[in-house]
Amino acid sequence: MNTLKINHINSSGINPYQRQISQQTQQANKSSQKTDKVEISSEAKELQKASQLEQERSRKIAALKQQVQNGMYQTDAEKTAEGILKYFTGK
Numbered sequence: 001m002n003t004l005k006i007n008h009i010n011s012s013g014i015n016p017y018q019r020q021i022s023q024q025t026q027q028a029n030k031s032s033q034k035t036d037k038v039e040i041s042s043e044a045k046e047l048q049k050a051s052q053l054e055q056e057r058s059r060k061i062a063a064l065k066q067q068v069q070n071g072m073y074q075t076d077a078e079k080t081a082e083g084i085l086k087y088f089t090g091k
Contacts, residue, residue, distance in 0.1 A: 067073035
């Protein structure tokens with residue numbers, strides 16, 4: 001009995017569906033490697049800073065209101081007078 005030995009069988013030629021599946025897998029891998037990129041404009045950053053400043057200012061105002069209502073708010077008359085003079089004289 002004679003036996004023939006066949007080496008290096010091209011399996012993709014035997015099963016064309018295997019080639020299609022491998023191509024789909026490669027395409028899926030390529031598409032999964034894509035990433036999104038977001039850039040925030042300088043205007044948006046300015047708006048964010050303004051929003052944070054507004055929140056901070058609101059907290060300070062609330063604290064001052066609480067001090068006034070409790071009678072704990074104290075002012076320095078000299079500093080107040082200096083501030084008024086600077087405002088009206090522009091110095």
